[in-house]
């Protein structure tokens with residue numbers, strides 16, 4: 478049987494063999510995850526990786542690599558706290574403008590239109606996996622796609638970001654938000670179809686699904702577009718907590734159902750992006766945001782898929798973000814992973830965090846940074862290598878390909894390595 482049905486040799490570096498090198502330093506349930514999930518807030522006490530819900534029969538996470546699935550893929554194992562000898566890596570924003578094949582395919586189609594064309598979304602998701610040999614695909618979409626599918630007027634302006642036709646600021650604006658009923662479920666059909674097409678091509682490489690967290694998505698809605706300090710959003714939270722509550726509840730449902738649609742259609746892990754949450758202090762986060770992020774993640778917490786939570790400039794929020802029901806924490810490049818591990822409960826897998834700035838330096842500097850990140854993550858229960866934030870559009874794609882090859886040539890040096898039994 479063909480385990481790698483993709484048309485080009487994406488695993489020329491031998492990455493497809495990597496699941497055989499799994500070490501015995503953990504177990505499939507993910508050591509320590511139950512304790513990792515309950516700091517600081519009154520969120521549910523445990524977020525087991527195996528919930529009462531189950532994945533459909535044909536889901537790739539139900540089969541191992543020998544049967545063409547991803548159940549034993551080393552990237553997923555790292556997220557469950559089972560270490561491999563070779564690092565696993567993917568990049569936030571690995572699909573997109575850094576790739577000439579993306580620019581060619583996107584020509585004449587707007588960003589959001591490309592996201593709701595299943596064939597296009599699938600092809601764009603596959604492009605960086607083929608080219609770079611990364612260990613996972615990240616579903617090509619955007620954090621505002623669910624809002625568009627629910628019927629809101631939103632576009633992505635090139636070089637700017639998401640812009641909403643009507644900012645949501647008053648009680649009347651919130652009243653006017655579309656209900657998220659059967660229509661929304663139907664509107665998610667192109668997403669489910671795109672995920673199905675993608676995982677059929679990815680074979681033994683897992684697909685990561687994602688959504689925007691309530692704070693970050695709501696910030697675009699309230700501000701109307703990108704914002705430096707999210708002042709209006711933070712002001713709404715303080716002046717009209719009742720309105721904020723209704724808006725964030727709506728977005729949590731919107732994003733949560735988008736996540737669940739991706740997982741049931743074939744994604745094997747999820748990442749909740751709260752990119753702009755670093756604008757909040759801990760108190761604001763705990764009082765106004767955490768429960769909503771928890772509500773979004775709860776849409777998939779009955780399913781056996783790891784849940785990564787990522788924010789930018791959010792070192793002070795690591796614990797409360799984990800407490801929202803994540804099973805692994807994404808860390809940006811401002812905080813060294815060993816420092817993050819001092820804060821996080823033992824057993825928490827981490828993801829990150831090569832500074833994207835090194836993509837514009839020398840190979841020597843890049844590889845030194847990559848080695849440093851591996852060392853800083855060595856003591857973690859699991860570590861998935863990533864950048865500290867997304868791939869900048871003007872990145873030379875060859876630099877990423879070479880970085881992946883370099884990482885795959887490295888052996889993870891674990892602090893206390895147990896001899897193989």
Ligand code: CP3
Nearest residue numbers: 569570571572573617618619620635636637638750752867
């Ligand atoms: O490769 C991937 O990571 C998957 C696709 C992905 C996109 N957006 C595609 C995209 C993902 C995971 C996102 C999430 C997203 N979108 C976030 C969270 C991640 C982060 O970077 O913090 C945020 C904040 C957004 C909102 C958004 N959408 C911004 C800020 C921008 C960039 C605007 C610009 O032109 O600089 C977008 C547009 C966008 N989303 C592009 C892509 C590939 C560029 C669109 C283009 O080709 O013009």
